[in-house]
Amino acid sequence: MPENLFKLNAKEYILPGTRACQGCGLSLGYRYALKALRENTIVTLPACCLCVLHGIYPTTPVMVPCLNNSFASTAASASGIVAGLQALNKTDTTVMAIAGDGGTFDMGIQALSGAAERGTDFIYVCYDNEGYMNTGTQRSSATPMGALTSTTPILTKQQHKKDFIKIMEAHDIPYLATTSPSYPIDLYEKFVKAKKIKGTRYIHMYVPCPPGWGYAPKDTIKTGKLAVETGLVVLFEVENGKFRFTGRSKTLAERGNRLPVINYLEKQGRFKKMNIEQLHQLQVWVDTKWQEYLKRAEG
Numbered sequence: 001m002p003e004n005l006f007k008l009n010a011k012e013y014i015l016p017g018t019r020a021c022q023g024c025g026l027s028l029g030y031r032y033a034l035k036a037l038r039e040n041t042i043v044t045l046p047a048c049c050l051c052v053l054h055g056i057y058p059t060t061p062v063m064v065p066c067l068n069n070s071f072a073s074t075a076a077s078a079s080g081i082v083a084g085l086q087a088l089n090k091t092d093t094t095v096m097a098i099a100g101d102g103g104t105f106d107m108g109i110q111a112l113s114g115a116a117e118r119g120t121d122f123i124y125v126c127y128d129n130e131g132y133m134n135t136g137t138q139r140s141s142a143t144p145m146g147a148l149t150s151t152t153p154i155l156t157k158q159q160h161k162k163d164f165i166k167i168m169e170a171h172d173i174p175y176l177a178t179t180s181p182s183y184p185i186d187l188y189e190k191f192v193k194a195k196k197i198k199g200t201r202y203i204h205m206y207v208p209c210p211p212g213w214g215y216a217p218k219d220t221i222k223t224g225k226l227a228v229e230t231g232l233v234v235l236f237e238v239e240n241g242k243f244r245f246t247g248r249s250k251t252l253a254e255r256g257n258r259l260p261v262i263n264y265l266e267k268q269g270r271f272k273k274m275n276i277e278q279l280h281q282l283q284v285w286v287d288t289k290w291q292e293y294l295k296r297a298e299g
């Protein structure tokens, strides 16, 4: 296992010159994920910011084979690739399906649930920028309560984020983990581990998004760290049903020094219309979830 950045795989699988925005958290997370998975990886993805990052045919900065498909069929296409590889007796190829929160929480859930129930041998990654960003920052069921989006422009989003990770856990898959590109070693190690496990593996990747969230591109790493420091994002893994905090969240759980959510919210334009009542509700929501995680870590 790498202990520091210099021990990561030095090979790059994304060449310079992607079409993603400046400061895109997804670009960073994807880069580290591919470093961990290495060659012999096939990626399948629907329309989304990652598709934009991949570029326009016939050129692409991405060095692994990729399949583009429709929203509803990302996980189904992975099932097909896995079946094809099995028919060819190719046992050393990792299949990674990757989609945004819209393509996972909302549009891709059916095929993903089916594949996870069948125990399909693949890694599914949801990169969560908390909205339909590629089409202009529309609300998704992953958008946090109190955020402005182009489809909640006046009152902000009224509902809390869907707990999609719980839904995936309910499938009793062998490995599930949450990650953030602000903690690249934690992210890298989880992908290395996931690669070695058989069956359906689910990795949630929180990716800060400067234009969608309303902060300066230089602050992506800081924003991702604040999400973890405040407990809005919790780093953990669940291996064969066993919950474990990882990285910075483990330290926060041990020391009990989480920051209030306002420290994270006040730095992003999308929360500028959030009212005090919503702020209070969000803090209670985060605290309640944090307590649930603490209990699981004890058990």
Ligand SMILES: Cc1ncc(C[n+]2csc(CCOP(=O)(O)OP(=O)(O)O)c2C)c(N)n1
Pocket (backbone or CB within 6 Å): 047, 048, 049, 050, 071, 072, 099, 100, 101, 102, 103, 104, 129, 131, 132, 133, 134, 135, 140
């Ligand atoms: C069935 C279908 N509905 C809508 C679209 C238009 N569309 C393309 S990308 C996108 C947003 C996807 O959001 P998300 O999956 O969260 O990824 P992000 O853009 O944030 O990377 C939408 C709505 C489409 N391509 N197909």
Ligand code: SF4
Pocket (backbone or CB within 6 Å): 019, 020, 021, 022, 023, 024, 025, 026, 027, 049, 052, 129, 133, 134, 208, 209, 210, 211, 212
């Ligand atoms: S809109 Fe956000 S997620 Fe999409 S490419 Fe730009 S920074 Fe990345």
